Amino acid sequence: MPADISNETLDFLLARAGLDLTPAQKEELKSVYAGIAAMADRVRKPRGIMAEPAHAYGFNEENL
């Protein structure tokens, strides 16, 4: 994941999120993007197939 983000990409992401930011807020967000990129890299460790976002349904009599 690149540590920088272009103005165009940031505008696209903000538009998708529906956020209307001031130019100062956009600049601030760009300044911390490297921190997000580093976090995103950290969670991409080599892993086995069991590392899935599994969830469990609490099937009880009421649900059947």
Added chain:
Amino acid sequence: MPGAAISPGIPTIAEAARQIAAKQLSPVELTRACLDRVRKLDDQLHAFVLVTEERALAEARQAEAAIMAGGPRGPLHGIPIGLKDIVDTKGIPTTCGSKILQDNIPDADAACAETLAAAGTVLIGKTTTHEFADGGPSFDLPKPPARNPWNTEHFTAGSSSGTGAAIAAGLVLGGIGTDTGGSIRGPAALCGIAGIKPTYGLVSRAGVAPAAFSLDHIGPMAWTAEDCALMLQALAGYDPRDPASADRPVPNYTAALGTGIKGLKIGVIHHFHEVDYKVSEGTQRGIDGAISTLHDLGAEIREVQVSPMQDWQACGSLISMTERAAAYEEWARTRLGDFSERVQRRLMLGALVSGVDYVQAVRRRRELRAELKAAMAGLDIVLTAAAPAEAPKIDNVPVWDMFDRPSFTIPFNVAGYPAISVCGGYGEGGLPVAVQLVAKPFAEPTLFRVADAFEKATPYRNTRPALA
């Protein structure tokens, strides 16, 4: 040692319960004493956003009449408490510290408010919170941030900031906090009290504003671990209104207190506080002292290694910022400017995390949980710091600390394991430092047993902040 000798006017919950049961302490007088301290100190502390004086006195009178007629319902009967202002209270404003909810008056109590009321507690008021339990301290909200009773120029940490300050100063004997990345244990650490984040799912979240659904925990804060145990006894239990609620028997949380800790195995995650993020000298002294005390009490001390704190921080932060952005998406889109500047920044971050990042973080959480489980095999407790240092000045809290400084508390939100912060002494500035103890899922009885033994073997519960 800083502070003053403990005031006889500020009992612990356990002490007050014994005196109330023996009819030596009046719940009405206890409530009045708390309200007097609120009047005297809260202009400096800002621990409360709303004081419910009339209701408190009415509840205290009811409790007193019932106790005189038939004895106390339990150890919380007649005990003055505070509820964090993200906890719904029927007929009482619940603002989440936000301009957006200034007129919000819930028509039902949150589950935790309901269970504490049923146990006979007396509600002194709603305590200050960071806005929607995130991002403080903020000075652009309807109410000012809470201040640390040990030195009011310093921060309480958050987001359960008012509850922490109110308990340390004796404005209440216990209270409710919530903890998504450390919001119970952080204020407990910086205010020198005890605060437990129970196992995920143990205490119902129904009626409490969300921060990040899969990391949110509700828990008690009090002067001692024993008091937290007494409160958790009332709070724990299955609630079908909370989709994550754990359906399992509730053990007795105080039964093992005072039985000693000889033979218990305690692992120390040295690399968290000595390598991954080196704590202050005062905090390190507190941790070393705690290890020595626990060893002297008969515990076996070992070293434990898990992934670096930065890995836990990355995992927890990505999940937290995404789930928070989802929870508050509509208001972020339509009323972003009505949030405090700090919360606006937090909500903006959600736009930078992709769906794939989120799923990778959730997958990484599964691995980290498995790693902690393996590391704790053969251990009863693990120990590390609860906070990196004493409380900073309230006007010197970084806006983007999540990128600069990994959290000592978030690993156990990621894992869902129960964790308690207890006072471990005082640092160079005379403010409290803390130790964090962590147990296996649903092993709160062991956690309280160790925390209580530590507190009773050390002098730190004998001193309140000087202003109290």
